Every structure is written in C-alpha cells, then in structure tokens.
Amino acid sequence: DAKTTQPTSMDCAEGRAANLPCNHSTISGNEYVYWYRQIHSQGPQYIIHGLKNNETNEMASLIITEDRKSSTLILPHATLRDTAVYYCIVRAHNNNDMRFGAGTRLTVKP
Amino acid sequence: DAGVIQSPRHEVTEMGQEVTLRCKPISGHNSLFWYRQTMMRGLELLIYFNNNVPIDDSGMPEDRFSAKMPNASFSTLKIQPSEPRDSAVYFCASGTPTQNTGELFFGEGSRLTVL
Numbered sequence: 001d002a003k004t005t006q007p008t009s010m011d012c013a014e015g016r017a018a019n020l021p022c023n024h025s026t027i028s029g030n031e032y033v034y035w036y037r038q039i040h041s042q043g044p045q046y047i048i049h050g051l052k053n054n055e056t057n058e059m060a061s062l063i064i065t066e067d068r069k070s071s072t073l074i075l076p077h078a079t080l081r082d083t084a085v086y087y088c089i090v091r092a093h094n095n096n097d098m099r100f101g102a103g104t105r106l107t108v109k110p
Numbered sequence: 111d112a113g114v115i116q117s118p119r120h121e122v123t124e125m126g127q128e129v130t131l132r133c134k135p136i137s138g139h140n141s142l143f144w145y146r147q148t149m150m151r152g153l154e155l156l157i158y159f160n161n162n163v164p165i166d167d168s169g170m171p172e173d174r175f176s177a178k179m180p181n182a183s184f185s186t187l188k189i190q191p192s193e194p195r196d197s198a199v200y201f202c203a204s205g206t207p208t209q210n211t212g213e214l215f216f217g218e219g220s221r222l223t224v225l
Contacts, residue, residue, distance in 0.1 A: 032212070043114075043201050043216025044153070087153075096141050096160055096207045098214055100153040 003027070004088045009105040012082075018075040020104050022088030025069040030092045033064060035073045036100070037084040044087065044100070047073065078108045114217035116202050122223045128190040131220045134183055135204030143203040143214060144177055144187050153201070159185065192224045 005023040012018040024033065035047040048055055048062045050071070055062045061074040075082055087103040115134040123129055135142050143158040157167040159179045167177070174193070179185040189196055199221050205214040 034212070036214075038153075041199075041219075043203070043219055044214075045216070046211065046213035049211060049213070091207075091212070093212060094208050096143075096158055096165060097155070098143065098158075098203075098207065099155050100145075102152050 003090045003099075004101050006086075006088055006101065006104045008102065009107070011107050011109055012075075012078045014080060014108055014110050015077055018078040018082065018106055018108070020073040020075075020086050020088075020106065021070065022073070023070045024088070024090045027068050027090050028092065030094075031090045032093055033062065033068075033071050034089040034091060034098075035060070035062065036087045036089065037082075038087070038103070039081075039084040047086075078106075080108050080110065082106065083108045114202055114204050114215050116200075116217035116220050118220055119218065120221045120223075122225065123192055124225050125193055126191045127224075128188065129192045129196070129222060129224075131187040131200050131202075131222070133185045133187070133202030133204075133217060135185070135202070136215055137183065139204035139206055139215070140182075141205055141207050141214075142179060142185050143205075144185070145201040145203065146198045147201060147219075148198045156187070189222075192222075194224045197222055197224050 034049040036044040038044040050062045064071045085103040117132045144156040147153045156169040157177045162179045177187045199219045201219045203214040203216045
C-alpha cells in the first residue's frame with residue numbers, strides 16, 4: 001500500500017542543502033509524516049516527524065504543504081555521511097503500524 | 111541504554127534447518143517490531159507486538175515463520191524449516207509509538223544466509 005511516493009534517487013553536492021520530496025496525497029487528518037534514514041547495512045534511524053506545521057531539529061527541517069499532500073525533508077548542509085536511503089512514512093499517532101516504502105537513495109558527492 | 115540488541119549478527123545455515131533470531135528491546139518500550147529487508151522487496155514489516163501481545167502478523171510470509179514475545183525484554187523470530195529465499199537481514203525495533211515522538215529504535219540486524 002503505497003501511501004507515499006518518493007523519487008528513487010537523488011544527488012547532492014557536499015555542503016549544499018539536500019531537499020528530499022515526498023508525496024502523500026491520500027494522507028488522513030490524524031496521520032503524521034515521519035522521516036527515517038538508513039545508512040548502508042545499519043538499521044533505520046528516526047530523523048523527524050510532523051503533523052501540519054513545519055518542524056526543525058538538530059538533524060533536519062520538515063516542510064509540510066498547507067494541504068498536507070506533500071512534504072520536503074531538508075538537510076541544510078549535507079555531508080558525505082548523509083549518504084543514505086531516506087524513507088517518508090505516514091502514520092496515525094495512535095497506530096503502531098510503521099511500514100516503509102522504497103525510499104530515496106541520496107548520494108552526497110564531494 | 112545499550113539500544114536494541116539482536117543476535118546473532120550473522121548466521122549461515124543450510125536449507126531445512128531451524129533458525130532462531132533474538133531481540134532484546136530497549137527497557138520501557140511497549141512495542142516491538144520485526145522487519146525483513148531484501149534487495150527485491152525492501153524493508154517489510156513482518157509482525158509487531160504491543161505490551162507483549164502480537165497485534166498484526168499479516169506480514170509473516172507463511173507458516174514457517176513464527177514470533178514470540180514471552181516477556182517485555184525478549185522476543186524471538188523463528189523460521190522452521192528455513193529456505194534459501196529466507197536469506198535477508200532481519201531487523202528488530204522497539205518504541206512507544208503512541209508517545210513522545212513515536213520513533214522506533216532499530217537494532218543492527220541479523221543477516222541470515224540460507225544455503
């Protein structure tokens with residue numbers, strides 16, 4: 001069940017902002033947008049989540065459109081260590097079900 | 111906290127053998143998840159537990175797979191008999207999804223190779 005759509009891959013220059021888009025046009029009112037990333041051979045790692053307001057933490061910023069049908073994860077100054085697969089997931093806060101799609105493979109280049 | 115601990119990290123076995131993967135969740139987390147990751151199918155949710163009770167096992171591929179959580183600090187995923195197509199990395203994750211950030215914490219995975 002593809003609740004989200006993400007580009008298969010993206011490149012970004014080291015030191016530049018990486019903007020990763022996600023479409024979730026069927027998102028329900030009680031569903032949050034979560035972002036995780038998976039660095040090669042490691043388990044996925046939580047990045048950030050939001051409901052309708054933009055969010056920022058020490059790792060990234062999350063911009064959610066007003067209609068909530070899409071969002072963008074922003075890594076402000078990408079480093080080589082940010083090379084990973086980035087997953088966008090929608091999930092209701094009272095629902096334990098956390099399912100991952102194919103994600104976007106981000107490659108940060110020197 | 112040591113994080114989610116999985117064992118073994120690597121296992122190589124022969125077709126038909128029983129495989130048991132183990133997971134120790136982070137203390138205080140009330141939910142535990144088992145995922146399987148392959149190149150072809152990506153990261154698939156197999157089963158998850160809430161307060162040690164299996165809630166959704168619809169992702170378990172077939173009857174050869176079984177999972178248990180006898181207490182809050184331990185879970186197993188068993189494959190009997192194993193087949194070559196079961197070769198994958200199996201991740202365990204724990205969290206309190208309905209509280210705080212709702213984030214899941216993943217273990218380092220168990221890489222299974224069935225010959």
